[in-house]
Amino acid sequence: MPFDAMMVSFAVVAVFVAFAAVLLWADSQTKHHV
Numbered sequence: 001m002p003f004d005a006m007m008v009s010f011a012v013v014a015v016f017v018a019f020a021a022v023l024l025w026a027d028s029q030t031k032h033h034v
Helices: 003-029
Strands: none
Touching: none
């Protein structure tokens, strides 16, 4: 696997994980989910 492809896939995974973490954090901040 070329280094560029590895960096791109790592960046995509990092963005996805960060987005999920923000969603979970926002969900825990707002205590009104049913």
